[in-house]
Amino acid sequence: MVEIELDGKKVEVLEGSMVMHAAEKAGTYIPHFCYHKKLSIAANCRMCLVDIEKAPKPMPACATPVTNGMVVHTKSEKAIKAQQSVMEFLLINHPLDCPICDQGGECQLQDLAVGYGGSNSRYEEEKRVVAIKDVGPLISMQEMSRCIHCTRCVRFGQEVAGVMELGMSHRGEHAEIETFVGQTVDSELSGNMIDICPVGALTSKPFRYSARTWELSRRKSVSPHDSTGANLVVQVKNNHVMRVVPMENDAVNECWIADRDRFSYEALSSPDRLHTPMIKQGGKWASVDWQTALEYVANGLKQIKSNHGAQALGALVSPHSTLEELHLAAKLVRGLGSENIDHRLRNQDFTATDGVRYLGMPIAGLSTLQRVLLVGTHLRKEHPLFALRVRQAARSGCAVHALRSDAADWAIPLAQDVQASSNDWLAQLQSIAAAVAQLAEVSCPYSATINDQALAIAKSLLGGERKAVLLGNGAAHHAQASALQAVAAWIAKATGASFGFLTEAANTVGAQFVHAEPGQGGVHAGQMLGGALKAVLLLNNEPEFDSAAGKAALVQLAQAQMVVSLSPFKANMQCADVLLPIAPFSETSGTFVNAEGRVQSFHAVVKPQGEARPAWKVLRVLGNMMKIDGFAQESSQDVLHEIFGGAAPEHLSANRLNNASSQPTQAGPGSAPCTAAIYQLDGLVRRASSLQMTADARASAEVHA
Numbered sequence: 001m002v003e004i005e006l007d008g009k010k011v012e013v014l015e016g017s018m019v020m021h022a023a024e025k026a027g028t029y030i031p032h033f034c035y036h037k038k039l040s041i042a043a044n045c046r047m048c049l050v051d052i053e054k055a056p057k058p059m060p061a062c063a064t065p066v067t068n069g070m071v072v073h074t075k076s077e078k079a080i081k082a083q084q085s086v087m088e089f090l091l092i093n094h095p096l097d098c099p100i101c102d103q104g105g106e107c108q109l110q111d112l113a114v115g116y117g118g119s120n121s122r123y124e125e126e127k128r129v130v131a132i133k134d135v136g137p138l139i140s141m142q143e144m145s146r147c148i149h150c151t152r153c154v155r156f157g158q159e160v161a162g163v164m165e166l167g168m169s170h171r172g173e174h175a176e177i178e179t180f181v182g183q184t185v186d187s188e189l190s191g192n193m194i195d196i197c198p199v200g201a202l203t204s205k206p207f208r209y210s211a212r213t214w215e216l217s218r219r220k221s222v223s224p225h226d227s228t229g230a231n232l233v234v235q236v237k238n239n240h241v242m243r244v245v246p247m248e249n250d251a252v253n254e255c256w257i258a259d260r261d262r263f264s265y266e267a268l269s270s271p272d273r274l275h276t277p278m279i280k281q282g283g284k285w286a287s288v289d290w291q292t293a294l295e296y297v298a299n300g301l302k303q304i305k306s307n308h309g310a311q312a313l314g315a316l317v318s319p320h321s322t323l324e325e326l327h328l329a330a331k332l333v334r335g336l337g338s339e340n341i342d343h344r345l346r347n348q349d350f351t352a353t354d355g356v357r358y359l360g361m362p363i364a365g366l367s368t369l370q371r372v373l374l375v376g377t378h379l380r381k382e383h384p385l386f387a388l389r390v391r392q393a394a395r396s397g398c399a400v401h402a403l404r405s406d407a408a409d410w411a412i413p414l415a416q417d418v419q420a421s422s423n424d425w426l427a428q429l430q431s432i433a434a435a436v437a438q439l440a441e442v443s444c445p446y447s448a449t450i451n452d453q454a455l456a457i458a459k460s461l462l463g464g465e466r467k468a469v470l471l472g473n474g475a476a477h478h479a480q481a482s483a484l485q486a487v488a489a490w491i492a493k494a495t496g497a498s499f500g501f502l503t504e505a506a507n508t509v510g511a512q513f514v515h516a517e518p519g520q521g522g523v524h525a526g527q528m529l530g531g532a533l534k535a536v537l538l539l540n541n542e543p544e545f546d547s548a549a550g551k552a553a554l555v556q557l558a559q560a561q562m563v564v565s566l567s568p569f570k571a572n573m574q575c576a577d578v579l580l581p582i583a584p585f586s587e588t589s590g591t592f593v594n595a596e597g598r599v600q601s602f603h604a605v606v607k608p609q610g611e612a613r614p615a616w617k618v619l620r621v622l623g624n625m626m627k628i629d630g631f632a633q634e635s636s637q638d639v640l641h642e643i644f645g646g647a648a649p650e651h652l653s654a655n656r657l658n659n660a661s662s663q664p665t666q667a668g669p670g671s672a673p674c675t676a677a678i679y680q681l682d683g684l685v686r687r688a689s690s691l692q693m694t695a696d697a698r699a700s701a702e703v704h705a
Contacts, residue, residue: 229592
């Protein structure tokens with residue numbers, strides 16, 4: 001540790017720290033633009049100049065290492081004068097467009113100009129003008145004349161997103177931030193550049209000119225998309241979601257969010273929103289009131305149960321639904337005497353498991369791994385924020401190994417990249433297991449030919465301390481999923497690595513926890529989608545897009561006597577008989593359990609649109625109409641207390657989280673695993689217009705076609 005004196009106070013910091021770090025520890029604010037705690041030091045704005053005793057001139061706090069006994073003054077006349085001079089230079093070319101700037105009210109330059117800027121400028125020359133650039137549907141670079149060349153956006157691309165899409169060209173007053181030869185910015189994390197831009201040079205295209213920052217109410221929420229459980233601040237005006245930005249939580253998403261977390265809010269005001277209950281009569285849809293719709297559903301379910309038995313009823317539920325919704329859906333189905341409920345719509349292997357499958361380690365631990373084997377995942381597109389952390393680990397020397405079926409760019413250096421058909425994943429994994437056994441001199445239950453890549457991966461996994469074997473969406477949805485899991489778990493145990501699943505959706509872990517899976521005698525999602533039921537409840541999903549059956553599911557479901565679709569959108573109209581409008585995550589309170597088992601509850605940020613109602617309320621009323629006991633909850637909090645038998649914990653208990661595996665009977669190779677493209681994951685991202693104009697969305701549409 002090194003001790004310095006900062007504004008008369010003694011501060012101890014680690015050797016190698018900068019003066020800025022000491023100031024942060026002491027709670028002293030030093031004005032800055034280019035410095036960001038998650039990015040490398042650039043020292044190119046010079047706004048953080050401070051007065052250091054015995055130094056001949058003011059020094060940048062962000063780039064000056066501390067030395068024992070150093071005396072620093074951040075508020076001395078010398079420091080203030082230097083900072084004022086820098087501010088004067090920064091404002092020479094800055095346009096005077098604060099009244100129409102989207103950054104107005106939350107602009108660092110605006111804030112610091114009040115304290116360090118002059119009332120007028122000594123420079124009377126014409127201000128420079130930078131050409132307008134079009135870099136895609138998400139980021140606006142219409143006003144790059146505002147840019148102060150802090151290079152935060154450039155460093156973010158290089159260091160965090162892993163792709164240097166922006167760079168600085170030319171020099172001096174001709175310097176510009178731009179893409180290479182007019183390309184677009186296509187990173188799945190690109191929206192974070194908007195947040196870290198300290199001026200209004202990079203702004204949000206979908207939000208552009210739609211509201212002023214001081215008009216917005218800010219409400220906390222949780223992302224309903226992938227299993228990170230990213231913490232959000234949802235900004236609201238006149239009961240409409242106007243913008244979504246990250247809420248900092250170092251244990252989950254740090255200060256970043258993926259673009260689908262940020263821009264999917266557009267779907268909340270989609271013309272596809274369902275505002276009233278609807279019933280299909282004579283092949284045509286008619287709007288009805290809630291009482292009529294619910295009585296129709298209740299009477300239909302009673303009739304089908306009476307004619308065909310309880311096993312003719314079932315529910316397909318989405319792992320993007322809240323814990324409360326999934327719990328009540330399971331309770332409703334079981335209250336009717338059926339065990340037919342499932343959230344595993346994209347699975348092909350439905351082997352029963354004990355416990356809850358989860359990440360097997362804290363999310364923050366991904367950043368500090370020394371070895372990791374990733375099986376059956378397109379990490380960068382399926383879990384952008386997990387990829388970000390693995391990228392951090394790789395930058396610190398982590399050996400990242402992949403077993404996958406394509407050559408997609410993860411923007412992560414791979415030590416070993418085993419590319420094989422999904423039909424060969426099991427053989428490749430068994431080869432790695434055999435190599436581990438050979439090197440560790442232990443017996444192996446798998447006999448396989450050992451290749452050079454398998455040997456290299458085995459050798460790597462047997463070294464290091466912090467290591468993991470993780471299965472992705474492709475492995476979880478594979479026809480041989482249970483066999484892949486057994487081999488991967490053996491490799492992890494033999495090498496001393498943690499073992500886990502990246503898990504697909506916001507509440508995949510929660511769905512397992514509340515038993516939204518078939519019980520004894522129940523049929524699984526594959527059978528339900530194959531036409532095994534007479535009455536089907538579809539909770540917050542569209543089988544055409546959300547299941548392994550695809551369009552074939554619509555044909556089979558259309559043959560059922562009753563299909564009830566509970567969705568915020570006009571979904572499943574080809575196969576459904578009743579549409580019930582439910583509230584999306586922004587209009588209901590609820591709880592998600594992320595990949596690591598963290599329990600995160602949130603409140604509604606706006607009122608439901610039209611006649612939409614929270615799904616938990618709809619299910620509660622249906623339970624009462626069907627005269628099933630246990631549907632007297634007054635709030636989602638009551639449902640949550642029922643699930644946990646009291647107040648919800650911060651994490652699921654360790655005895656419920658269990659990735660252990662028994663040796664399964666090997667299944668046939670089957671078809672390729674069904675995985676969703678980055679902007680096809682759920683109904684919200686599919687209806688977010690800006691996301692559907694991105695390069696990723698266009699590419700997945702071409703592949704789908």
